[in-house]
Amino acid sequence: MTRTRVGLLVLVLVASLAVASGYFLDARQQASATGPAVATLPVAAVLAGPRIVFRNAALGADYSRLALVPLADPGGPRAVTDVSCERLYATATDGVCVTATRGMAASYGVSALGPDLRPTSSTALVGQPSRARMSRDGRLVSTTTFVTGHSYASTSFSTETVVRRDGESLGSLEGWRTTLPDGQRLDAVDRNYWGVTFAPDDDTFYATAASGGTTWLVRGSLADRSMTALRTNAECPSLSPDGLRVAYKTRPDDARPGVWRLAVLDLASGTETLLAETRSVDDQVEWLDDSSLLYALPREGTEATTTDVWSVPADGGGTPVVLIPQASSPAVVRTG
Numbered sequence: 001m002t003r004t005r006v007g008l009l010v011l012v013l014v015a016s017l018a019v020a021s022g023y024f025l026d027a028r029q030q031a032s033a034t035g036p037a038v039a040t041l042p043v044a045a046v047l048a049g050p051r052i053v054f055r056n057a058a059l060g061a062d063y064s065r066l067a068l069v070p071l072a073d074p075g076g077p078r079a080v081t082d083v084s085c086e087r088l089y090a091t092a093t094d095g096v097c098v099t100a101t102r103g104m105a106a107s108y109g110v111s112a113l114g115p116d117l118r119p120t121s122s123t124a125l126v127g128q129p130s131r132a133r134m135s136r137d138g139r140l141v142s143t144t145t146f147v148t149g150h151s152y153a154s155t156s157f158s159t160e161t162v163v164r165r166d167g168e169s170l171g172s173l174e175g176w177r178t179t180l181p182d183g184q185r186l187d188a189v190d191r192n193y194w195g196v197t198f199a200p201d202d203d204t205f206y207a208t209a210a211s212g213g214t215t216w217l218v219r220g221s222l223a224d225r226s227m228t229a230l231r232t233n234a235e236c237p238s239l240s241p242d243g244l245r246v247a248y249k250t251r252p253d254d255a256r257p258g259v260w261r262l263a264v265l266d267l268a269s270g271t272e273t274l275l276a277e278t279r280s281v282d283d284q285v286e287w288l289d290d291s292s293l294l295y296a297l298p299r300e301g302t303e304a305t306t307t308d309v310w311s312v313p314a315d316g317g318g319t320p321v322v323l324i325p326q327a328s329s330p331a332v333v334r335t336g
Helices: 003-031 043-047
Strands: 051-056 065-070 079-084 087-090 095-101 107-113 119-125 128-134 140-147 158-165 168-172 177-179 192-198 204-211 214-221 226-232 235-239 245-250 261-266 272-274 292-298 307-313 321-324 327-333
Touching (some): 043 065, 043 079, 051 087, 107 140, 140 204, 204 226
Antiparallel strands (some): 065 079, 095 107, 128 140, 158 168, 204 214, 292 307, 307 321
């Protein structure tokens, strides 16, 4: 095949993918245009107290809109804004909203949100959004996107995780130093990072590192631009409010490919506890408090496009329950 024909074939494939992506997004938007109304509250009333901010998954005109419920009544009426997000996070004073622009070829960005959850600035993102997280004081923001074009990613995925401090990018974690459990430096060309969670000191963070089919829970320092692997087979960490434990998803030895269980690691003792949720959870969990975790799961069958936010105890006991129906990407704001 000549070089010209190869070029034409690539152009056709790229155009086909663009059309398919645009069709999928438009179809999802049209499908979400109908649905039963949900009970609502004024946004200002919910912003006045402890709350859970999330992405509204109720079918209808408000699908994908940023929404919030009082922490004391998570299953009750919700307040819905006019801000649409693919993924979001919020603190008492700030928020972050990962956005998508529909069309033949979708484009993505990240918007900073003020205390009223209104956008204050926006920055373009490369790739489809996957994760977003903030530090407790809102100074640090992390986003993870799926990217294309890396030669090693022909049979797997590739990510880009960027940390921003006060709106200024600190760069991709792929450029930082990572030390593996055997003391070797992780320099493999296929290394990837995703799912950052921040400690209150605005320096320490936890994340996922991966290479060659192995994943590690890493602890990093923003000041040193370095990370050290703590444990293998752990992804998408989330630090508990008391800073003593890290929750993540892990793949049991007997699990099928693509199946994960939720677990909690006690950082002092190194003890890992599998949680009572036995379904596969592909999400970066959020701590409701020091005792319980939140995560999103899609419904089954014909309702698979709708997700609910579930809660499960962090000690391995209890039973999972739906905390917020028709919701995803929860962020708990404990102070009003």
